[in-house]
Amino acid sequence: MKNKIKVYRAMHDMTQEDLAKVIGVTRQTILAIEKGKYVPSLDLAFKIANHFKVTVEDVFQYTDVERTIDID
8 A cells, every 4th residue: 555644744844753643653653654564554544644634545545456367
């Protein structure tokens, strides 16, 4: 899942630590989400989006992994 957390943090002059404190998670969690190593819960995604006063879809973009199926 791609996200624009880093972009929104920059727009609001926030560090990962700043956002983590506001949302109630660790800086490592914010880092992992930004790098795509951790997919946040729906609750956490809404907290992040609400903090920036945008929709969840503005912050997170679902990317479906292409799957190929061989049909004989």
